[in-house]
Amino acid sequence: MGRGDLSDGEWSRLERSLPKNVGRGGRWQCHRRVINGILFRQRTGLPWRDLPTRFGRWKTVYDRHRRWSADGTWERVLRTVQADADVEGRIDWSVDSTICRAHQHAAGAHHRVPPVLGRRRRPAEHRLDEALGRSRGGLTTKIHLASDGNCRPLAVLITPGQWGDAPQLVVMNRVRVPRPAGGHPRTRPDHVCGDKAYSSRRNRRYLRRRQIKHTIPEPKNQKVNRQRRGSHGGRPAGFDSTTYKRRNEVERCFNALKGSRAVATRYDKRAYVFHGTVTLAAIRLWLRS
Structure with missing residues (x-):
């Protein structure tokens, strides 16, 4: 096992939630070796073509990551590894966003909708603007995140860098915490923390409506x-300064995610592929927790 590869414990937790076979056309190559290759590229940020040969053909590794980013496999895996989250008791959520610089190689994607699995079907998380924004500093992408009280990511949303934070509180709608005992997944936290950017009458009304x-x-x-x-x-908004101190948890979660160079700097042309890269980094944090 190389540095940064999946340990035996992590692999045993991850293996049961992965697709079993590709169906028509042959069988998958070894999932563990391919995922280790994806993690190596995520950690180092090198081009796909420069992957070491111990991970197999670079095209196989890239195609697996692109395919699972397009059809929502990484999202399903993330929800599976969150299955034990609600057992720990009350979950407080924090929401925030961070800017990541987009490399010049991340620009220039074709405007046509890319095919998925060889069929003309809209990929999950596909955006016509490819989530690239222009600012005085260059190309940027913004990652909106909801995290729990243990600095673990719950849901991710990718937008262009110049987009505001307040309208993106809908990132909470993406949270689906499975219940190990069965039943509907948990979509509503006990408490939510956010900074001033999320203060608006619309957001407060939305939170009150959902109690x-x-x-x-x-x-x-x-x-x-x-x-x-x-x-x-209207009445003044209630504010608890002691509870607000816990908002550093989402900042620490961002710090852990950006330990991966392919997350701190975007190299992927397609928004849905970059979303898969961030989601895989979130999965790794859950596996290590």
């Missing part, structure tokens, strides 16, 4: 505008 307690500070301009409107401005 979710939240700790989101109110920006000064919103506070002044509410007081100016008098009784029509």
Whole structure:
């Protein structure tokens, strides 16, 4: 086992949630060797063609990662490894976003919808804008994340770098924490923390409608505008400074994710492939927890 490869314990937890065979056309190559190749590229950020030969043909490794990013396999694996999360008791969620610089090689993807599995079907997480934004610093992509109280990713959303945070609170809708005992997956936390960027009347109304307690500070301009409107401005938003200190958990989760160079800097042209790269980094954090 090389440095960074899956350990026997991690592989035993991961193996049962992977596809069994490819169906028509032949059988998969060794899943463990291919995934170790994907993890090696994710950790180092090198081009796919420069993968060491011990992982097999680079094209096989890349095609496996692209295929599983397109058909949602990585998302299903992430939900499977989260199955024991609700056993630990109450789960508090935090939401935040981070900017990652996109390499110049990440630009230039064709505008046509890429095929999936040889058929003309829209890939999961495909975006027409490929989640690339332009700023004064160059090409950027923003990762929106919901994490639990143990700094483990729950759901990921990829958008262009210049997009705002408040409208992307919908990342919470992507959370599906399976219940080991059976029943519907958990989609609603006990509590949500977020910074001032998520403070809006629409977001607070959405959280109240779902009966979710939240700790989101109110920006000064919103506070002044509410007081100016008098009784029509509504009541002041509740805020618990002690609970808000736990928001560092999502920042620590970002720090762990960006330990992978292919996450800290985007090299993938397609948005759905980069989404798969971030999701695989989240899976690795769950396997190590």
